[in-house]
Amino acid sequence: MSTRPDSLDQPTDPDRVFYEQGVMLDKEDFRAEQDYHRGRLARALAFLDGSGTVAGLEVTVVPPPEEGIDPGAEEVHVAPGLALDRIGRLVEVPSMPNALPGRCIRLAKWLEFQEAGRDRDQAGFERSERLRKAFHPEGDPGTAPGHLIVDVFLRFAACGRGKTPAFAAGPFDALDAVQPSRVRDGFELTLVPREEAEPPLPQSYWAEVASLPQPERAARLRQLIFGAWDRFRPRKRSDPFANDPVAPDWLDPQNDKHWLFLARLRIPCTDGGIDRPAVRDATRPVEVRNEDRAFVYTAAALAQLLL
Numbered sequence: 001m002s003t004r005p006d007s008l009d010q011p012t013d014p015d016r017v018f019y020e021q022g023v024m025l026d027k028e029d030f031r032a033e034q035d036y037h038r039g040r041l042a043r044a045l046a047f048l049d050g051s052g053t054v055a056g057l058e059v060t061v062v063p064p065p066e067e068g069i070d071p072g073a074e075e076v077h078v079a080p081g082l083a084l085d086r087i088g089r090l091v092e093v094p095s096m097p098n099a100l101p102g103r104c105i106r107l108a109k110w111l112e113f114q115e116a117g118r119d120r121d122q123a124g125f126e127r128s129e130r131l132r133k134a135f136h137p138e139g140d141p142g143t144a145p146g147h148l149i150v151d152v153f154l155r156f157a158a159c160g161r162g163k164t165p166a167f168a169a170g171p172f173d174a175l176d177a178v179q180p181s182r183v184r185d186g187f188e189l190t191l192v193p194r195e196e197a198e199p200p201l202p203q204s205y206w207a208e209v210a211s212l213p214q215p216e217r218a219a220r221l222r223q224l225i226f227g228a229w230d231r232f233r234p235r236k237r238s239d240p241f242a243n244d245p246v247a248p249d250w251l252d253p254q255n256d257k258h259w260l261f262l263a264r265l266r267i268p269c270t271d272g273g274i275d276r277p278a279v280r281d282a283t284r285p286v287e288v289r290n291e292d293r294a295f296v297y298t299a300a301a302l303a304q305l306l307l
Contacts, residue, residue, distance in 0.1 A: 004183065006158040007035050008087060009256040014039055038089075046088030047232055051260065052202070052294030056081020057093060059152050059263035061107070061286040074282070075104040078152065078189055078262065084296055086244060086258045089156045091187050103189055107267070108280065110191055115277050128277070130250070134193035135269060135278040147287075148267040148278060149194040153247065153259040159186035191265075192251055200246050202261050202294040205231055264289045 017033045056079050064073040079102040080095040093103060114131040117124020137146040160180030168177035206224060209217050244252070247259045268284035 003186075003188070004158045004160050004180070006089075006156065007031065008039055008042060008089060009258070012039065014043075042088030044088065045084055045090075046086070047228070049084060049088075049296050050205075050232075050294070051084045051086045051088075052296045053260075053262070054082045054084060054296045054298070057083060057154070057262055059265075059288055059290055061265070061288055062104070063285070074107045074286075076107055076110075076152065076191065076265070076286075077104045078102050078154070083154060083260055085156050085260055089258075090185065091154060091156045091260065092185070093154070093187055093189075105189070105191060107286075111277075111280060114193070126250075130193045130195065132277055133195040135271070136197055137271065144270045145281070146269055146271060146278065148265075148269050149196075149199060150265045150267060151192045151194055151199065152262040152265065153190050153192055153251070154262050155188050155257050155259045157186045157188045159184045190251075190259075192248065194248075199264070201264075201292045202246055204294065261293055262290070264292055 012035060014036060015032065016036050017029050058079045058081070060077045060079070062075045062077050078093060080093050082093075083091045085091055096102065111131070115128050118128035119125075131148070134148045134150065135146055136149060139145070160182070161184050162181035163178040164181040166177050166179040169179075205228070206221070209221050209224070212220055244259065246261045247257075251257075252259055266287040266289075268281040268286070269278035270281050272278050
């Protein structure tokens with residue numbers, strides 16, 4: 001399946017298609033119909049529920065199944081689950097019919113890939129540099145033991161499926177042109193090296209209310225609600241506040257991918273030496289912090305807190 005641009009990545013006016021007898025319709029009318037209903041649902045979910053994990057999506061690091069097996073078999077697993085992104089789209093990682101459902105990334109192969117293109121092109125060099133800067137020594141700089149800080153991110157991805165004959169689009173002349181017959185609401189997972197010693201974490205807009213004395217909470221909550229429109233409204237790419245501060249600029253330079261933070265990994269490593277990448281220390285387990293992410297709490301879950 002190929003990834004396609006999604007019309008909801010950028011804010012649009014909520015115009016509904018108006019139908020009348022004899023009016024000619026084309027593809028833009030049908031797309032506008034879908035965009036209106038998808039956009040209204042996403043706006044409602046974003047403002048009423050916020051963004052974050054709704055169910056599942058726990059991140060774990062699975063060691064090799066038996067001792068003596070190559071430590072390169074170590075895998076980062078993301079369990080099946082559901083999340084809401086920053087503009088209210090549902091992002092679902094479906095179950096898989098195998099012993100370890102969800103999705104996984106081979107940690108050793110991912111580390112090799114970050115370094116592999118260093119001498120090939122500019123993109124490979126930048127990828128390698130990001131990983132090297134993500135190594136943080138434990139103690140004085142230059143000491144051997146340390147760790148890599150790597151974040152797990154998830155985002156919505158529209159994936160074209162199937163092919164059907166269609167007229168060629170653009171300045172082309174072809175009799176065998178095709179287009180996807182369906183678009184699936186998919187997802188993309190990625191690991192992100194962090195240069196900062198203490199990278200930013202998702203912050204709740206409402207967190208300060210809990211720290212106030214009970215008599216002051218209602219008044220402060222109303223003030224936050226008055227400011228929530230500017231805080232959560234869809235933003236254009238040119239808006240400096242459009243991007244999520246948790247996602248590094250190089251990951252989302254156009255402010256339109258709306259990545260969701262899932263977990264932070266601290267990967268034990270040893271210093272590789274001058275002009276060399278850090279080396280995974282397989283004698284120490286990877287630390288996984290799932291609790292730092294944003295959560296979306298259902299009404300049933302909140303009701304249990306009040307009982």
